Amino acid sequence: MSTRTPTIGGNWKMNLHKAEAIELAAALAAKADDFAGVEVTVFPAFPYLIPVADALAPAGGKIKLGAQDAYITPNGAFTGEVSLSMIQDAGASVLLVGHSERRHVIGETDILVNDKVLAGLEAGLDVVLAIGETLEQRESGKTDAINTGQLGYGLAGVTAEQMKRITIAYEPVWAIGTGKTATPEDAQKAHSVIRQAVAFLYDQGIADAVRIQYGGSMKPGNAGDLLAQTDIDGGLIGGAALKPDDFAGIIAAAK
Numbered sequence: 001m002s003t004r005t006p007t008i009g010g011n012w013k014m015n016l017h018k019a020e021a022i023e024l025a026a027a028l029a030a031k032a033d034d035f036a037g038v039e040v041t042v043f044p045a046f047p048y049l050i051p052v053a054d055a056l057a058p059a060g061g062k063i064k065l066g067a068q069d070a071y072i073t074p075n076g077a078f079t080g081e082v083s084l085s086m087i088q089d090a091g092a093s094v095l096l097v098g099h100s101e102r103r104h105v106i107g108e109t110d111i112l113v114n115d116k117v118l119a120g121l122e123a124g125l126d127v128v129l130a131i132g133e134t135l136e137q138r139e140s141g142k143t144d145a146i147n148t149g150q151l152g153y154g155l156a157g158v159t160a161e162q163m164k165r166i167t168i169a170y171e172p173v174w175a176i177g178t179g180k181t182a183t184p185e186d187a188q189k190a191h192s193v194i195r196q197a198v199a200f201l202y203d204q205g206i207a208d209a210v211r212i213q214y215g216g217s218m219k220p221g222n223a224g225d226l227l228a229q230t231d232i233d234g235g236l237i238g239g240a241a242l243k244p245d246d247f248a249g250i251i252a253a254a255k
Ligand SMILES: O=C(CO)COP(=O)(O)O
Pocket: 011, 099, 171, 175, 176, 177, 178, 179, 215, 216, 217, 218, 236, 237, 238, 239, 240
C-alpha cells in the first residue's frame, strides 16, 4: 500500500466570475473538515485569486490555492503576464505548469514549460507538471514516448530535493472535457510508465514518493475505479470541480 497522500486539484480554467468563484470556494471551505487525509488545491482564474483566498481562509489552510500559470521572470516589462511573486502575493502556494490547453491552444513549448517549472520551484512554489498525449499520438502508438518526453523536458534541471515539491498530472488530451475517460487499466499503464521514467531520471525512492494525478473527465462516478489503481495518486479535475458536491464526491473517493 502506498504511503503517498492523495492529491485532488480543481482546475477552474477560464470559468466562473467573481461571485461564483467566491461561492464555490466558500462551499468547499465549509466542507474542508471532510477532506482530512487528502491534499486539496483549487486553481481559480487570475483575477479571483485574492477573493478566493479570502473565501478559503475559514478552512485554515486545509485547501490550498494554486495559479493556472505564471510568467518566469520577476516583475517588469511583460505586457499581459502575471509574475510568480504576484501569484504568491495573492496567496497561491501551488503553480500549474504545462496544461495541455496551454501547450496545444496557447502554444507553449517544452522549453517554456521547463523554464516555468524551474522558476516556480526557485520561487518556493509547489509545482504541478501536466503531461499527456493527444488522440492522434495515442492512436499512432506514441503515448509512452510523448509522456516520457514531456516528463523529461519538464523536469530538466529539477534537483532530487526539489522533486519533493513536484506533482505530475497525467492528462490524456483526448479525455479532457470530452466525457471520454481513460479506462482505469489504460490510465494505470500510463502512470506506471511515468513512474518508471521518474525512477530512471532520479531513483526508485523519488519515483515511489512522487504523486501522479490523473486528469480527464474524472467524475464522482468513475473516480473510485481510477483512484484504486496502484499508481494513480489523485486527480486534476476540470468540469466536475465547478460543482462543490461533485468535487467533494471525488475527494471522498480519494480517501
Ligand atoms: O483538464 C482537466 C483538468 O486540468 C480535466 O478537465 P475535465 O475534468 O473537464 O475533463
